[in-house]
Amino acid sequence: TTNNFILTEQIEKVLLITLNKPKALNSLCSGLVSEVLCALKAADSNPAIGSIVLTGSQKAFAAGADIKEMETRDFSSVAKDNFLMNWEDVALIRKPIIAAVNGYALGGGCELAMMCDIIIAGDKAQFGQPEIKLGTIPGGGGTQRLIRAIGKSRAMELILTGDFITAQEAKERGLVSRIEPADKLVEEAVKMAKKIAGFSQPVVALAKECVNAAYENTLKSGLLYEKRVFHSTFALEDRKEGMNAFSQRRQAEFKDR
Numbered sequence: 001t002t003n004n005f006i007l008t009e010q011i012e013k014v015l016l017i018t019l020n021k022p023k024a025l026n027s028l029c030s031g032l033v034s035e036v037l038c039a040l041k042a043a044d045s046n047p048a049i050g051s052i053v054l055t056g057s058q059k060a061f062a063a064g065a066d067i068k069e070m071e072t073r074d075f076s077s078v079a080k081d082n083f084l085m086n087w088e089d090v091a092l093i094r095k096p097i098i099a100a101v102n103g104y105a106l107g108g109g110c111e112l113a114m115m116c117d118i119i120i121a122g123d124k125a126q127f128g129q130p131e132i133k134l135g136t137i138p139g140g141g142g143t144q145r146l147i148r149a150i151g152k153s154r155a156m157e158l159i160l161t162g163d164f165i166t167a168q169e170a171k172e173r174g175l176v177s178r179i180e181p182a183d184k185l186v187e188e189a190v191k192m193a194k195k196i197a198g199f200s201q202p203v204v205a206l207a208k209e210c211v212n213a214a215y216e217n218t219l220k221s222g223l224l225y226e227k228r229v230f231h232s233t234f235a236l237e238d239r240k241e242g243m244n245a246f247s248q249r250r251q252a253e254f255k256d257r
């Protein structure tokens, strides 16, 4: 299949997806989003891929949903289509996704980054939810995930004013895990992704699932869920191999079993 809006490249066990719609700052039209979802789902079921990096350009990760595509829609049509509900499929991918954000991550762009598991930012990155300026509100999880990432007060301020935050502030507040020089960002993201892809795939998937459960569960049910999943890793050959390798002072060789 040929893509019109994204580039994909496999680097060892890492799939690198680059949003590639430079004329409109990677605005997330339906064609682009379906190509991203298609690539993610294929990677999720491909045993040769262990982790995924999602990036844009140096100027923009993504400047939001495609405003020109939304401009003429009316309520009955968006309600009938459950407009943009399919974006949430990104959060259902079981393999880790690292968002490498350079430049603008605005509106749906910020929301797409937040659906990923780790965000790392270039030093010139900017994050914001400017939907209020368009007479609408965040629709891709911004009102839910941004609060969990940076706290209610600052998230409320960004969502109500449409102001942007810098990579530096995003890091201080925990929205992003680290900042890299813009021109080194993708390389660093791929390095991190390779490290993750070197571990046991079923164990990585279980770890991701448990961390995500903390988003949704109470502490009590989350702790029980984690314990049960932890116990279940003892059914894996990779768990035995990891601990044997430690005792024998050698590198573990995981077989994804």
Ligand code: HXC
Residues within 6 Å of the ligand: 023, 024, 025, 027, 028, 063, 064, 065, 066, 067, 068, 084, 087, 104, 106, 107, 108, 109, 111, 130, 131, 134, 137, 138, 139, 140, 141
């Ligand atoms: C469609 C967009 C776009 C967008 C930029 N472009 N953002 N097209 N949808 N979201 C287009 C511009 O129209 C322009 O095309 C080209 O990209 C370059 O943009 P400029 O504005 O000329 O660049 P610049 O002056 O550098 O400003 C950059 C910017 C600005 C600050 C990022 O483009 C901007 O404010 N964009 C909109 C950001 C936004 O409101 N995002 C939220 C969207 S709503 P032409 O053809 O004129 O050259 C949303 C809802 C999410 O995301 C729901 C999710 C489920």
